[in-house]
Amino acid sequence: xxxxIRRRTSPFxxxxxxxxxxxxTGATLLSRFFFERRRPEMPAGLPPLPPSMLAAGPAQFRxxxxxxxxxxxxxxxxxxARAGHLLSSKDVVRTHGxxxxxxxRGSVEIEVPGNMDLRVDKLEKTTAKxxxxxxxxxxxxxxxxxxxxxxxxxxxHTTNVGAASFAVSLSPGGKVSVATTEGAxxxxxxGKQVLVRKGxxxxxxxxxxxSDPEPMPEQLLLSVIWPEDDKSETVSSVRGRxxxxxxxxxxxxxxxVAPDGTFLxxxxxxxxxxxxxxxxxxxxxxxxxxxxxxxxxxxxPSLQTSGGGLWKEQ
Numbered sequence: 001x002x003x004x005i006r007r008r009t010s011p012f013x014x015x016x017x018x019x020x021x022x023x024x025t026g027a028t029l030l031s032r033f034f035f036e037r038r039r040p041e042m043p044a045g046l047p048p049l050p051p052s053m054l055a056a057g058p059a060q061f062r063x064x065x066x067x068x069x070x071x072x073x074x075x076x077x078x079x080x081a082r083a084g085h086l087l088s089s090k091d092v093v094r095t096h097g098x099x100x101x102x103x104x105r106g107s108v109e110i111e112v113p114g115n116m117d118l119r120v121d122k123l124e125k126t127t128a129k130x131x132x133x134x135x136x137x138x139x140x141x142x143x144x145x146x147x148x149x150x151x152x153x154x155x156x157h158t159t160n161v162g163a164a165s166f167a168v169s170l171s172p173g174g175k176v177s178v179a180t181t182e183g184a185x186x187x188x189x190x191g192k193q194v195l196v197r198k199g200x201x202x203x204x205x206x207x208x209x210x211s212d213p214e215p216m217p218e219q220l221l222l223s224v225i226w227p228e229d230d231k232s233e234t235v236s237s238v239r240g241r242x243x244x245x246x247x248x249x250x251x252x253x254x255x256x257v258a259p260d261g262t263f264l265x266x267x268x269x270x271x272x273x274x275x276x277x278x279x280x281x282x283x284x285x286x287x288x289x290x291x292x293x294x295x296x297x298x299x300x301p302s303l304q305t306s307g308g309g310l311w312k313e314q
Contacts, residue, residue: 061087061105061120061128068099068114092119092133107143107163112136121152137169137285141182156189156204166196169247169283173256174206177245179216179283201283203245205259217243220288221261222280227269229295236294238265238276245283251276271296 063072063085070081073092087093087103095101095114103110103118105128112118117134126146132138132153142149145162152158153170160166164183170176178187179201187194187202192209196202200213221243227236241261242248248255250265257263267276273295281287 059105059125060123061103061110063087063093063101064104065102066100069096070094070099070101071096087120089120089123092117094118094134107147108149109141109143111139113138132168132170135170135172137167137281137283139165139167139285141165154206156187156210158188159186160184161186161195167283167285169245171247171256172254175203175257177201177203177283178210179245181284201243201245203259208259211244211259216282216284220280220282220286221246222248222278222288222290224278224290224292226276226292227267227294230297232297234269234296235266236269238267238278239263240278242280243282246280249279269294269296271298 063070063081063083065083066081071078071094072081072085072087073079073094074088078094081093081101093101093103093112094117095112097114099114101112103112106126108128110118110130113136115134116132116136116138118138119131119133120128121131122129127148127150129150129152130138132151138151140149140151140160142160142162142164148159150157150159151168153168153176154174156176158166158168158178161184164180164185166178166180166183166185168176168178176189178185178196180196180198182198184195184197187196187204187210189204190207190209194202194210194213196213199215201216202210202213204210222240223242224238224240227238238250240248240263242257242263244257244259244261246257246261248257248263250263251267253265255263255265267274273293275291275293278290279287280289
């Protein structure tokens, strides 16, 4: 091919190259727009509905406030929760350690502290049912007589009687306690139903009916019998007494509290000293902590014999 022909075809080749590059660039941008857009951390709630449909259906719970690591389970997966998120039937809100969430629906307000799973089981116009799935203490306030809130924990059911403020606590061992600070709440388990009035509390241990309501103690009860000092054992018992509705932790480990309020924990002790910490929290949220440093004598050095006898023939 002559240089003259090569010069005539060169601009045509450049145009083809520019066109191909433009097509590839456009395809890449369109692909990123449709397939690589960042997914939202959580759905904004259910799809928006016309006002008439919103008025006709049951009101949802709204996450009105939160702090720390809070998640919501909706549409089959977990999302990072944000204030304003709407919770529908079968949705779950989960709080991690050091976090909390506040849920609202009409005059109903639910406070969910850390390390809890709370599920929305049923929503109707003036009735809501929640399931306490993972231990902790959830507080509820119902501001109107015509609204009904039921909180289920294992095989127990707690329902407000008119306007009321009450708390439901579920321990890892399956103990459920209820206390009321305003109005009254109906507490039911194993076929027995009790009315917990203002200032009273009741507890249902696993497989048992609720106890008869009693006034909440004016002060949080916690007494401890500590291990003795200067003993040789490396494992010892920590005994004590608390309110049957209280939750007790010994060195951070949940310790069951018996129906008579006694508790027992085994702790590992080491020389020269070990700090033992006992914490109690009652159904009202009051907390008390007791500490003691338990001393242990140092271990005696072990004697080792040499490989040979003491006497050897010369």
